[in-house]
Structures are given as structure tokens and as C-alpha cells.
Amino acid sequence: MKPIEILLDECLRRMEQGERLEDCLAAYPQQQAALRPLLEAAAAVRAIPAPVAPAAAFEKGRAQMFAAFDQEFLAPPVSKSTLSRYTEQIIAWITGKENLDMNLIKRLAIALTIVMVVLAGLGTTAVSASNALPGDLLYPLKASAQSAQLMFTFDQHAREELQHHFEAETRDDVRTLMNTQRPASVNFIGVLEQIDGDTWTIGGLPVTVDATSALNGTPAIGNRVHVLATVQADGSILARRVIVAPPDAGKKPDFDGAYPPPGGAYPAPGQTGTPVHEQDQDHDQEQEHDRDQDHLRKTATPAAPTPTAASATSTASSQYNEDWFCHKCVTPTAKPQDSDHANESDPPTGDDPSNHSNSGSADDHGGASGDNSSGGNTGGNTGDQHHEDDTHPDDHGGGHDSGSGDHGSGHD
């Protein structure tokens, strides 16, 4: 037997087609008792005349609709720019004249999110670079940042202090590499504090200076020296080249041929004061010479106009060191001969093409671092308007039984 709701629907359809209530009930004799009250209620409802809005209300509604039509479809198009419209909206919102458009809020939120993500990314990179050690991918970025900081420090005294701070920081980085026994090429500046055979103490770091190490200048206790070295797997530092800075190199370097001294008073490996120019003539030494040059290129920063800048005491990554080393000692174009030191006497100037080549290397370095509506709501789902579970058997029967206003208010 069919469920009562199916029979009811069938009877209602037959009655809609003109069949009488009694005829329909006769078709389902066993369900008459259940169907009759329902069909009578349906007939009573159907007997209610369909309400019709008064003609005046009908016309008024139509006029309202056409007014909305004129505004929506016939209004002149907005000619203002997006920016000016948004600005006006924000001003209107601030002044409380109208609510802020949700689209504007969304777009502002998206833009703000993008800016925050970019800033967070840059911040993360900067923090990572600040913790980088020589040999790390981000280390050149750190060196560039230091160089830029020096460049924009215009007070002489402050710049010198900053320079020494960076030098100490570089030595700390080298010390970290030693402690972690992490091999890497390093490049730092420090004061020669002690010479004990092959072991020199430079800036608090023990540096092995043996027969393979090249010396430029005459090292003496208290000199500031520039060290190109390798941190080896056992944590020791093996110098590849030690360059003695001129006496005032830390403050105002003089490149007018005064350093190194003509004739080259190069100390022998493991000794001071012994010329080493014979070794410089050695082919292997020259190869190392090139390697050092490459190293400097990799660790170089954007070139300063002249090597006589006050940043001459920068760390291994500073422009001063690069120029000091490249133009005075190991000019890239120098040939493996005695006369290669002759180049050292040539005062490098800002116009020197080799400076430009250094600038180019600095650029390369920079490149390396780079590698590193309500209507819309109303148009929603129809289902939104129905909150009752239609499968509920007798959801409101009690309320209807009582017929009290309580049910009505609850429904509201």
C-alpha cells in the first residue's frame, strides 16, 4: 500500500483536475479516514480567494522598479579612476558617511598580505645572511650589506668604528669555521700579535704561515695584515697570502707607490724580512695568485670610486681590501715576472680600467647574491530560507494543537 502522503498528493492532483472529494476518497476506501480531514483542509485553503495587491500598490511597485532600473542601467558610467574611487570610499568611510565597500576591503587585505609576505621573505633572507659564514651561499649578501652600510656611514669616526666592528665580525666567522672544522676560503684583516715559527697570531686567530704562503710587505708585530687563507678540515688556518698593510692603511691608505717598498722587502716564509719575490716568480705561486684574485672577485663588493676611500680598512669583503690587494699586489693583468711588482707602484686611480674590471667583479658578486553585495547575498541558495528538517515526522504538531500565539512567536 502506498504511503499516505503519496495518496494525498494523488488525490490533490485529481481534485485539481476537477474530481470531487468524495470520488477521490472512494478510490481509496481503506485510507478514507486518514485522507478525509486532510483533503477537507486542502479544500478549505483552496477556497480562500487568492489575495491580490491593490492596483495602486501594483503601479507604485512598478514605478519603484523602473526608478531602480534607471539608476542601475541608465546612469552614466563611472569615469573616475579606480584609485580615486577607492580614495573617495575610504574618506567616506572615515567620515562615517557610508560603509566601506567589501571589495575594497578584500583588495586592500590582499595587497597588505602580499606586502607582508614579501617583507617577511626579505627579513628572513636578511636574517639568514647575517648568520652566514664564509663559503655559504648567502655570505656574499652579508658582505654586500656590510659594504653598503659603510658606504652610507658618512661620519669618519663612525665609519672607522663600523669598519673595525665588521673586521672583528669576520674574524668571529673564521673562528666559528675553525671550531666547527669546516673547510673554507677566508679573507680577513687583523693585527699581527705574535710570530711563533710557522704559527702567527693575527687578530687573535692562529694562522699557519709556511713555505707555501706568500708574503707581501714586511710583517712586524703590531702591523695590520690582510690574510687570504684556508680553514682546513682539522680546523687550522693555513695562510695562502699575508699582506702587510701600510702603516696608515687602517685609516687613510696611500697608494702613491709607497707600498710595498720598491725592491720588495718580502719576508721569507716562516721568517720576517726575507724577500720572497723568487717565490712570486714561481709558476705555482702565480696560479695561486690567480686563485686569490678569483677569490677576491667572489667576495668583492661594488667598487668605490677610488681606493683611497676612508673605507680602506674594511673587512675582506670591503672595497679597500679589494683595491689594496688587486692593484697594489696582484693586478690581474700582471705577468709572472719580477716586474709584476712594478705594477704595484702604479697608482690606481678611479679612472683606471682595472678598477672598472674590479667593479665588474663586484657586480658579478652582486649577481651571485641575487641568485641567492546585499544583492549577492539575497541571490544565494534557496535552501537558506528553509531551516526545518523536512524528514521530521511531527515537527510542529504540538504547537498547532495548542493553537496558541506561542507557536507563532516561535516561528517568527
Next chain:
Amino acid sequence: METCERDAILMIDPEQALIQRAQQGDRQAFAALYEQYQPVIYRYFYFRLDDAQCAEELTGEVFVRMVQNIRSYRSPRQPFLAWLYTIAHHLCIDFYRKTAQAKVAPLDEALPSAEISPAEALDLHLRAECLKKLLRYLTEEQQFVILTRFFEERSSQEIAQLMHKPEGAVKALQHRALAALRRAMEKVGCHETD
């Protein structure tokens, strides 16, 4: 291919063609939609509210919003009437929020006066008024089924489409609505006016 399909749909469903014209800003299309759906929406408000004047005003507001938002209407999502009912539903909710107490509206202007005697009109008035009040005690979904079935004369299948429900659920809802109405009629005595 898409154009052909769209043309085929437009040929099959003139209402969709009308809506598409309205979306393109055709004033006459809006007029036609108003003519077609204004009585339906008015009846919805009439049985949902106690205030006939409010029903008139809210009916007008539905069509204002229809104009303002018709571009956002997408036919595959829901029938156009269901979309209008949704607008009406939201307006109804707003109305209930704003008016803490329902008011009883005069029914006279809504009743047809021709071809019935004063006695019949009084009886009809009383019975209609009684049933109208009882209808308000039904749930919103029950009201909707009664309204669309007996005043709009729509089939269960059509109502199911409007309500986004299975046809069987609509039939069950219809059964519960009539049963609840019958119980209320017996309680109040509306049926004794026959």
C-alpha cells in the same frame, strides 16, 4: 556549439530569454517579469505577514532588488522564482527583526468583491481570516508548500525544484502541513464556518 545550445535553451525556455534580456538592460523585459511575478510575491508576503501594507511595500522592494542584482542571477543554479523567493525571504526576516510585534492587517482590500453576496463575503472573510491566521502558525516550509500548491497551483515536482528538495520530501511536507492545519482548524473552529 555553445551558441547553438544557448539558442536551443532560449527556444525551449522563454522565461530564460526574458531574464537574459533583462540582464542586458531591456526595460520591457523587466516590465514583463514584474507582471508575471508580482502577484506571486505579493501572496507570499500576504500570508507571511500580518500587515497588508507592509506586504505591498516589501513586494515592491523585491523587484527593486531584482533590478539591482539581476546580473548576478545564474539560471542553472536555481529557478528564477526561487531566486525571487530568496530575496523575499531575506526581506521577511528583516521585517521580523524590525517589528517586534506583528500587526493584524485589514483583509478587505485583498478580497474579490464581485459576484458574492454580503453574507457570503462575511463568511468568506471570516473563514479566510481564520485560515490566514492559522497558516501563520505553520512553519515557513509548510507555509511555502501550502502557498505554492494551493495558490500558485504548482505540482509537487515544481515545488521540489523551487525548494531544492526531493519530491518525496515535498509530499511529506505537504502532508504534515495539511495535518497540522486540520488540527488547528478543529481547535479554533475555522471549519465550522462552512
